[in-house]
Amino acid sequence: MALNLNYVARETGQNLIRNPTLTVASVITVAIALTLAGVALLVGEGVDKLAGKFRDDVQIIIFVSPDATDEQVSAIEASLEENPEVADFSYVDRDAAFAEAQELFEDQPTMADLLRPEDVPTSFRVKPVNPDIDSVLALRSIFQRHPGVQEVTSAAEAIRAIQELSQKLSYGVYFAAAVSSVTAVLLIYNTIRTAMFARRREIEVMKLVGATNWFIRVPFIIEGMAQALLGGLLAIALLLGLNQVLFRSLARNEFFELFRQFDFANSTVVLQSIPLVLVGMVIGAIGSGFAVGRFLDV
Amino acid sequence: MALNLNYVARETGQNLIRNPTLTVASVITVAIALTLAGVALLVGEGVDKLAGKFRDDVQIIIFVSPDATDEQVSAIEASLEENPEVADFSYVDRDAAFAEAQELFEDQPTMADLLRPEDVPTSFRVKPVNPDIDSVLALRSIFQRHPGVQEVTSAAEAIRAIQELSQKLSYGVYFAAAVSSVTAVLLIYNTIRTAMFARRREIEVMKLVGATNWFIRVPFIIEGMAQALLGGLLAIALLLGLNQVLFRSLARNEFFELFRQFDFANSTVVLQSIPLVLVGMVIGAIGSGFAVGRFLDV
Amino acid sequence: MIRLENVTKVYKGDVVALRDGSFEINKGEFVFLVGPSGSGKSTLFRLMNREERPQAGRIFVAGKDIGELSSWKIPYLRRNIGSVYQDYKLLLNKSVYENVAFALEVIGRPRHVIKTQVPAILELVGLAKKQRNYPNELSGGEQQRVSIARAFVNRPLILLADEPTGNLDPATSVGIMRLLDRINRTGTTVVMATHDRSIVDTMRRRVIELDRGTIIRDQARGVYE
Amino acid sequence: MIRLENVTKVYKGDVVALRDGSFEINKGEFVFLVGPSGSGKSTLFRLMNREERPQAGRIFVAGKDIGELSSWKIPYLRRNIGSVYQDYKLLLNKSVYENVAFALEVIGRPRHVIKTQVPAILELVGLAKKQRNYPNELSGGEQQRVSIARAFVNRPLILLADEPTGNLDPATSVGIMRLLDRINRTGTTVVMATHDRSIVDTMRRRVIELDRGTIIRDQARGVYE
Ligand SMILES: Nc1ncnc2c1ncn2[C@@H]1O[C@H](COP(=O)(O)OP(=O)(O)OP(=O)(O)O)[C@@H](O)[C@H]1O
Numbered sequence A, B: 001m002a003l004n005l006n007y008v009a010r011e012t013g014q015n016l017i018r019n020p021t022l023t024v025a026s027v028i029t030v031a032i033a034l035t036l037a038g039v040a041l042l043v044g045e046g047v048d049k050l051a052g053k054f055r056d057d058v059q060i061i062i063f064v065s066p067d068a069t070d071e072q073v074s075a076i077e078a079s080l081e082e083n084p085e086v087a088d089f090s091y092v093d094r095d096a097a098f099a100e101a102q103e104l105f106e107d108q109p110t111m112a113d114l115l116r117p118e119d120v121p122t123s124f125r126v127k128p129v130n131p132d133i134d135s136v137l138a139l140r141s142i143f144q145r146h147p148g149v150q151e152v153t154s155a156a157e158a159i160r161a162i163q164e165l166s167q168k169l170s171y172g173v174y175f176a177a178a179v180s181s182v183t184a185v186l187l188i189y190n191t192i193r194t195a196m197f198a199r200r201r202e203i204e205v206m207k208l209v210g211a212t213n214w215f216i217r218v219p220f221i222i223e224g225m226a227q228a229l230l231g232g233l234l235a236i237a238l239l240l241g242l243n244q245v246l247f248r249s250l251a252r253n254e255f256f257e258l259f260r261q262f263d264f265a266n267s268t269v270v271l272q273s274i275p276l277v278l279v280g281m282v283i284g285a286i287g288s289g290f291a292v293g294r295f296l297d298v
Numbered sequence C, D: 001m002i003r004l005e006n007v008t009k010v011y012k013g014d015v016v017a018l019r020d021g022s023f024e025i026n027k028g029e030f031v032f033l034v035g036p037s038g039s040g041k042s043t044l045f046r047l048m049n050r051e052e053r054p055q056a057g058r059i060f061v062a063g064k065d066i067g068e069l070s071s072w073k074i075p076y077l078r079r080n081i082g083s084v085y086q087d088y089k090l091l092l093n094k095s096v097y098e099n100v101a102f103a104l105e106v107i108g109r110p111r112h113v114i115k116t117q118v119p120a121i122l123e124l125v126g127l128a129k130k131q132r133n134y135p136n137e138l139s140g141g142e143q144q145r146v147s148i149a150r151a152f153v154n155r156p157l158i159l160l161a162d163e164p165t166g167n168l169d170p171a172t173s174v175g176i177m178r179l180l181d182r183i184n185r186t187g188t189t190v191v192m193a194t195h196d197r198s199i200v201d202t203m204r205r206r207v208i209e210l211d212r213g214t215i216i217r218d219q220a221r222g223v224y225e
């Protein structure tokens, strides 16, 4: 190959500087493309965290009969402690249950007035190890038959829906990430191809002077990588800006709890972006290598 | 100008066909850019509908005293009918209220068993004309003093939060739409500039042969418009695809009520996209006109 | 037709391509521009069609000071000047026919005129068979002749030909010179830069000689040197 | 050094640029290629450096059938052949110095060699002062000389020069011909296409004449026609 580092560095630098139109166009395109992909990644992470939180919220409530004895309550507690499917549980005693009910009826004063502590059943709040629907139903049927238990409830429908949703959402996010990656690759490759088209005559001449394909390719490849690097740095800056302006302000809105998970640390954004920039550089390199190839057939 | 339609048509057609690299690159870029902007618009519409729905859900509940006379109830009804701030209202009588309460306590069987129809207060459900917090509080204080009224409630906090949120969300959407529009313009202009750069020598030669600036520009402008049109049609196809695969499937997920508003009709998508395509064509035209200008200085 | 008054053109790096040049070329004249490589012949042409502007002096073409021409009028100046460029300057994405037709389209000639005049002029320069070819499918001399055809086709007032026979064999050169002579006889002013001694010596027309930017000779019925 | 065996080259549209051409050029020979515009001279050069491939026949360069060369070996063939192109084929985004240096960089010459050889060859073709200029800042003849310098600089076995004096004045032409002659005396095989009768007639070397793709004359110590 007889490739000379000095030659490659000089050649790349000159190409970058002498064709500012092409350089600027490539850098902007790469920045936009990577920002797009970066947003998809961040949203993906938010959705993942969100789905995790939904699963964390799954709980089974074991209502204790009003006429259950203290021994029966202890027995329930003991079986809960033994059961390997139970991750955690807590006992809501009469006072706590009454306070909860009061709060629930805040807006319906008549109801709140009617309530007496004795009316409110005590209960165990159980967090299953496996928040999926089958384990939950299994746990329910076990405790349903336990003496002293009045009823076991769980938002079975909700759990099923959450499960489906979190799957759909992650498919959706994979899909969006795939689409934005393909978009990014297309945009970058497009720009490279056009830039090469603009320089096709030069490439032909180099070939005629006796340059090997690699001798011609390498500077273009390095150039592609350099442009991707610049574009990538710009993309990181854009992502940090977006994080501040969009995600964080959304996440910090009191009411919209759903977006609570979209509060990303700046370091997360940067770490998230580094592989992206690397991928961009690889695309830049391979894309340039390929695009130049079309004009090497002389 | 001595511009000949036949010449312009032929010239444009030839440019499109003889430089397939540039044509394909431009069309793809425009398609991606417009799809981006289109997604922002659709999300914007969804968010608007969502905010509208939140505002629709604002209601005031006037609980009637258990000891209110029928005349007092009729009087409340009459004042509600008179009040210009009341958009709509309905009376929840004892049976309806009891049924509602039963449903509410579905998961807490002890509570459900305890309830008797006489315990549940009847109420008026009032939809205010103006769902903002001030009007709601004004209405509340008016009816609070009405004879036969036990209490007037409204989710004041929730209303305030919704109001803030819907404002923030629409800012967010404006912001996203602005960002994606700027991105679209940048991408398209970038591509045009690069393509012009690739043809700069041709443009120079035309100038030297005595072509006026407009004679050179017009075919490039039409070419830019044609590419934007093709890219726009592709973008509409992409948006229809995205609508099917992403928005609709999200909207139809049972659990995620929030996205119910993202079920767009295909005709909406198409109608939404047409101004986008027109804007794209204008950018293509103006961008080409400008980009060619840089090389007209001979 | 063309008058230069003390024109000086200096390129960046202090290259004086024309130093205080003055001359007048009358309507219908035929002038040879000679001088060694790099003496400023092409620069002179570029000054006359306002591709370049001089640092000092004034240039009149058809009575107008072209230094004062507003930029939108430049195309109209160039339509009166047919230029054969040393490097041909063909439109690479247009066929031979389209290249020549372009010069007529630019001035708004109707299609039927183009359809008769273009093949006629291509016949004249011996390229009737190459109408559909693209410039990169032509030999050097053929490209040069396309450039000549394009410069002629709209019957300009002035013809500036920069080494129009540089890539032509002697026989074809003679043919082209006959054509130029015929064009000149119809009243077109012709200025031709050349290195071809035999052509200059045979034709015996006015010769302006340049040397490193200075006009060192302006001779009626001159020879190459 | 170069041998053609019944080579035929037909371009699309049934243009026969070379018909059944055979000849052999020995190491160290100096051959003029003459013929009217479009007769196939440049095509012959393009066949010899494998820019084009013939429809029939075989071409040997330095003993190797270049038709059988795998594509990655073509650059190595071209490094043994210095080519002066009719349209110069300079790298427009490189300065004069860089253009010439490129031919040395391609073959991996170290920097100090480049730094001494490039200025030397530019001095030889009279462009010492234009090293930093870009091709579009040069006169036609100057560009042609850059092309010549680039073709020479790596001392190739074979030099193919396509009208290397087409844009040069007689005096500079003579200088270039002296240079070619000197190069030839050091053992380099030179093939030169030209339309310049006086050069051919003065040098009296072997002349191969083409006419519409057919070799009609191959004469030792020949004249232009
Ligand atoms: N754009 C430019 N920038 C700097 N120098 C230039 C530029 N154009 C031309 N020159 C220089 O000006 C001088 C005159 O150039 P010009 O092209 O007029 O010569 P010429 O007489 O046409 O030569 P030739 O016969 O070789 O074509 C040359 O030395 C050339 O290098």
Ligand SMILES: Nc1ncnc2c1ncn2[C@@H]1O[C@H](COP(=O)(O)OP(=O)(O)OP(=O)(O)O)[C@@H](O)[C@H]1O
Pocket (backbone or CB within 6 Å): C130, C133, C136, C137, C138, C139, C140, C141, C142, C167, C168, C169, D011, D012, D013, D015, D016, D017, D035, D036, D037, D038, D039, D040, D041, D042, D043, D044, D086
């Ligand atoms: N790529 C091509 N496609 C079609 N025809 C071509 C192509 N290249 C050359 N030709 C034709 O082949 C013939 C020979 O061309 P070539 O360039 O070899 O001529 P030449 O002898 O170099 O002429 P000149 O002296 O004018 O440079 C010409 O008629 C030309 O039009």
Ligand SMILES: [Mg+2]
Pocket (backbone or CB within 6 Å): C041, C042, C043, C086, C162, D139, D140, D141
């Ligand atoms: Mg010149």
Ligand SMILES: [Mg+2]
Pocket (backbone or CB within 6 Å): C139, C140, C141, D041, D042, D043, D086, D162
């Ligand atoms: Mg040739």
